[in-house]
Amino acid sequence: MTIFKLSWRNIVVSPLNTILSLLLMSLGVGIISLLILLNNEMKQQVKNNLKEIDMVVGAKGSPLQLILSSVYHIDNPTGNIPLSSIDKLKKNRLVDLVIPLSYGDSYEGFRIVGSTHDYIDLYNAEIKEGRSWEGGFEVVIGSEIARIHNLQIGDNFYGSHGFKKGGHVHNNYAYTVVGILNFSGSVIDNLILTDYQSVWNVHNKDAHSEMEITAALFKFKNPSALIKLPRQVNETTNLQAAVPVFEMNRLIKLLGKNIINPIQFIAVVIMIVSGLSIFISLYNSLKRRRYELALMRVHGASRWQLVMLIQFETLFLSVLGAFFGLLLSRLSIYIYSLGSDNHIINNFPLTFVAEEFWLFPSALLIGVFAAIIPTLQAYRTNIPKLLTDA
Amino acid sequence: MLKTTPISFSYDNINSFIFPEISLSDAEDLLILGKSGVGKTTFIQILAGLLKPDKGSISLNGVKYADLSMKKMDEFRGKNISLVFQKPYFINSINLIENLLTTLKLSGNEVDNKKCGYLLEQIGLSDKSYSKTYELSEGEKQRASIAMAVCKNPDLILADEPTASLDDENCDIIINLLKEQAKNSNSKLIIITHDQRLKSQFKNTINL
Known part of the structure; x- marks a missing residue:
């Protein structure tokens, strides 16, 4: 059983905490991804229809x-x-x-x-x-x-x-x-x-x-x-x-300021809350797992292996959350398109958009940040003290 | 060979302990008896290299603890020393046999499925191999923790009050198992306890 696998098992063993963290992360990422997709498609449509009309x-x-x-x-x-x-x-x-x-x-x-x-x-x-x-x-x-x-x-x-x-x-x-x-x-x-x-x-x-x-x-x-x-x-x-170009740029700016930015703000807040959820579930599980970590240390695990254990756990949560988020935005467009006759919606490109790339490092950063305190706790696992407390 | 000179240790200036010298060769066992407060757990931790003594030295198979850095000591302990606690600990997210395999992996030993399976069979837990450890009874847990300790074939097994929370029947089972398994893996065994029931079962006894 490698540290990597063990991290995965630790996540799976408490499904409710995991689902909550994943849900929040994918919701945050999903909303932002949806905004990016819609914004991109809107700009594309604006461009397509503008043609060479000056x-x-x-x-x-x-x-x-x-x-x-x-x-x-x-x-x-x-x-x-x-x-x-x-x-x-x-x-x-x-x-x-x-x-x-x-x-x-x-x-x-x-x-x-x-x-x-x-x-x-x-x-x-x-x-x-x-x-x-x-x-x-x-x-x-x-x-x-x-x-x-x-x-x-x-x-x-x-x-x-x-x-x-x-x-x-x-x-x-x-x-x-x-x-x-x-x-x-x-x-x-x-x-x-x-x-x-x-x-x-x-x-x-x-x-x-x-x-x-x-x-x-x-x-x-x-x-x-x-x-x-x-x-x-x-x-x-x-x-x-x-002039269509001027007017449409004005419209896009207006939409950005009044609609997209506020929604984006909410999505970022949700992502941060997901980080908080990861922090709380790691912190609580670490409290329960103090002896487990001491045991691992006694059996020869290094401090860094424990650090990796916690980091992998937050990595799984944030990367999976981001992945599900990207899936969620596409799924919601797809489900919407089933009940729509609109050809724009029905021909919506569901490919990966370059701007979405940043969602992964952002999710990762939130995950790593959320795990700072739990990781330090794991690093500082005090074997003699824990074993004496028993 | 485990050799110690007389050891002194103090957490602060008021509580200081002095421990007698020990000399133990392979497959030998030793019972250390002592009442609460005489520093039994402290002694175990010093012998495990978890605490550094103020005075005195410990060497296992010629390796002096004092010569090892903390990181090296961690590695050395992982490879050569096993601990059995009064309260058995496991990694809860994985099943019993995976706990054994993880112990092997962490201590740098070859991950041997067959060996772990055989060990569980010997201690009568083969039908619990794939159970979560928290589903085991107290007696089963203590037996499983012995399997955890011996699976990596350590040089030295240190048991801290392994029988304190067990009834007479389970106490016998555990002590016999510990002695037997330690012999099988050619390990030195030190049991530190206040449990007078064990007195009759050991040739070598030290009173703290």
Whole structure:
């Protein structure tokens, strides 16, 4: 029986203490790991959907709302703008590409976005089945909608006003599915795409009014335009220009400060409490095992072997705790994904993330720290005194 | 050969002990009798090298304790000396035979499963090999602690009041077992006790 094995047996022999220490450690590590995974995935999603969109122009309002609605399709539009106002900006020599967007309707909770074929190219999306739209009211649908609603080429449906199920149905205009996109891992998987003229036609009651769109995505020829153009738009026109990178960085910072940091703080506290739990269980078991340690010394164990005995015990607890924590965070995402139709959750990468590496040394450090006093006690085992006390 | 000169030891200036000289060859046994307070446990600890005497010297097989550093003494004791206590101690998290095997491992001996199994058979505990030590009865525990002491074939076995908490029947069993096992492993045996029952069973007796 080596010291290593003996440590393991000492842990197993008091399962309740061990489970408590492991539970606390894995809970602390698990929460932090979950935050890291979610944060990482959020940044990845933000990056994936940002593509090469340098600027978004829409109606005045909140710049974050404009970005969230036009790029990520998770917020309401800020309003409408005349198509002609975009045409003027298009002529600027710093502008490479302009993609108009018209949105505000949905089908079964999936958004209908009127745009141009450039939009599909922007996301490098490929048409898996059928073709792109040519005439009015032809739509190309994202892979998730096709999967969830089992829509086929040639199927018809009506759009309804707003983004929630149960809005007013525009039943005078039926859309026809002409194409289905491949899965791309971006927001386009959840969109119904058509030409912007069609979306305008659904809403336009007066044939003579000027054509409007909801927003326009801009790609620049030169990064220097990032500073110049948005300011120019905001100062000289009635439009609002927002830069997605700036807005998303602001959002991530805000989330970090108000949500992630407090949760992380709680997780660190839990990890420290787990260290306390390791300390208490080691301390108590050492009190019971004083004679055991003296016996080992009498039989020839060195002081350092006793130190190793205690250190291995705390090592087992902290490393196993950290390991279970990493497992816990992945398991919770997996269990959540079982009941979810969300493609982001369902395609969540459960691989090891580099930032998580630090959880092991942190757990180890807490374990070693928790064992300082018990280790010293073991080192100082006073054989003559213990044996006389008997 | 265990040889000591007269030894004196004091914890403080008030309580000081003087112990007689001892000379013991292999497979010999010695009973040291003494009332409480005469320093029986102190003497055992000095003979085990756990306490350093103020005066006098101890040597086992030519090795003088005084020449060894504390670490070397620990190693020396692990290899050559076994202790049997009034209250038997074990490592609680492992079973009986694993306790024996761990003793062998810690003392730097070859870890020999067969030998330990045979030893447990001899002391009538082979059916308890895989029991946890705290599940044994008091008599069984004391027998098991003798197995712990002799399994590493020590040169010297020191027993401190091994029979104090046993009834007459178990007392006989334990003493016979100790003598027998010490003979088998060619060990010198010193029993220190106040238990007058043992007097008749030993040729060599010293009164403290």
